[in-house]
Amino acid sequence: MSGTDKSKWVGIIGCPIRHSLSPLMHNAAFESMGLDYCYIPLEVEPRRVRSAVHALRSLGFCGFNVTLPHKRRIMAFLDRLSPEARLIGAVNTVEIRRGRLIGHNTDGRGFLRAFLEETGDSLTGKRILILGAGGAARAVAFQSAMERAAAVVIANRSSAPAAALVRDLRRPPAHGSASVLPWTEASLKAGIRQADIIINATSVGMKPDDPPLLPDGGLRPHHVVCDLIYKPSETTLLNQARASGAKAINGLGMLVHQGALAFEIWTGQRPPISVMREALRRGLLRRELREQEIDNFEAIK
Ligand SMILES: NC(=O)c1ccc[n+]([C@@H]2O[C@H](COP(=O)([O-])OP(=O)(O)OC[C@H]3O[C@@H](n4cnc5c(N)ncnc54)[C@H](OP(=O)(O)O)[C@@H]3O)[C@@H](O)[C@H]2O)c1
Known part of the structure; x- marks a missing residue:
């Protein structure tokens, strides 16, 4: 990646941002298409989001991605929100057009495209159990409702965000059949039995010593289980x-x-898509190897 005075600039803001694989994925795609764009990671502390947004506009960026912990806070500094971003209540992509900042959320549609690609099936008419009620869960839940899932059931460790999400899902334009499932072993077992698709939208599973999220023995061959976590690839x-x-x-x-x-x-x-996927696959592999080296070094120290 090497920008010139002719390059168009995009990037990602978050804190921390070192872990992000988005620069690899986007720069590989720009390069393979011969587009003179440059995508850079930008570490922005929460108290500096407003000034960072103004700086990116002044510097002539075409847009940028937004990751944790800024996905909600950024909304206050934008000129307009897409209907999806407004529904979800979070922004992961900003477009800068003629000096105006437009907030989008591509997580829900990104999930849908991946689901269609990997199963050849849609979400329409399915009973969907979503574990979690944070930003990713909200994106997937609204997408499911918009695709006319038969039922969207939300189970979350804290009850208030789950109740708020279900309330929002029942309102237009989502109009979904939505309910809360208590975060208990018995309820989760019953929820799994009634579901076609089970989606983990919590962060449980990212660390090797995380406990199992679901009680053992409930899953059956007809289930489709999606984990939004990509590192590790096998939770x-x-x-x-x-x-x-x-x-x-x-x-x-x-x-x-x-x-x-x-x-x-x-x-x-x-x-x-294949270029982006391959860039991510290589980036993840490199990171795994580096982590293994660190573990080996710790073991012989
Ligand atoms: N593949 C992708 O493109 C993609 C995109 C976005 C996110 N994600 C993944 O989705 C996951 C959630 O991200 P997010 O942006 O929605 O984060 P978030 O807004 O911070 O939400 C985190 C969720 O995890 C739950 N949680 C955290 N620790 C838990 C624990 N010990 N036990 C049970 N529940 C727990 C939280 O429950 P409480 O409300 O009780 O705290 C909340 O529902 C992350 O793993 C992230 O990497 C993937």
Whole structure:
């Protein structure tokens, strides 16, 4: 990646941002299409979001991605929100057009595209159990409702965000059949029995010592289990799903497609999905190898 005075600039703001694989994925796509764009990671502390947004506009950026912890806070500094971003209540992509800042959220549609690609099936008419009620859960839940899922059931450790999400899902334009499932072993078992698709939208599973999210023994071969986590690529939940004969899908496809949708917003062109996926796969592999080296070094110290 090397920008010139002719390059168009995009990037990602977050804190921390070192872990982000988005620069790899986007720069690989720009390069393969011969587009003179440059995508850079920008670490922005929460108290500096407003000034960072103004700086990016003044510097002539075409847009940028937004990651944790700024996805909600950024909304206050934008000129306009897409209907999706307003519904979800979070922004992951900003478009800068003629000096105006437009907030989008591509997570829900990114999930949908990945689901269609990996299952060949839609969300329409399905009973969907979503674990979590944070930003990613909200995006996937609204997308499910818009796709006319038969039921969207939300189970979350804290009850208030789950209740708020269900309230929002029942309102127009979502109009979904939505309910809260208590975060107890018995309820989760019953919820799994009644679901076609189970989606983990919590952060549980990212660390190797995270406890299993679901009680053992409930999953069946007809289930489709999606974990929005992409690192590690095989979480305990996905292992449980495979062991039960269920279809298991990790979050890599969603990461690729939410990025591809942002790319389309900035450039007006469709990016090469295979190039983006391959760049991510290599980036994840390199990171795993580096972590293994660190573990080995710690072990012999
Ligand atoms: N593949 C992709 O492209 C993609 C995109 C976005 C996000 N994600 C992934 O989705 C996950 C959630 O991200 P987010 O942006 O929605 O984060 P978030 O807004 O911070 O929400 C975190 C969710 O995890 C739950 N949680 C955290 N620790 C828990 C624990 N120990 N036990 C049970 N529940 C717990 C929280 O429940 P409480 O409300 O009780 O705290 C909340 O529902 C992350 O793993 C993220 O990497 C993937």
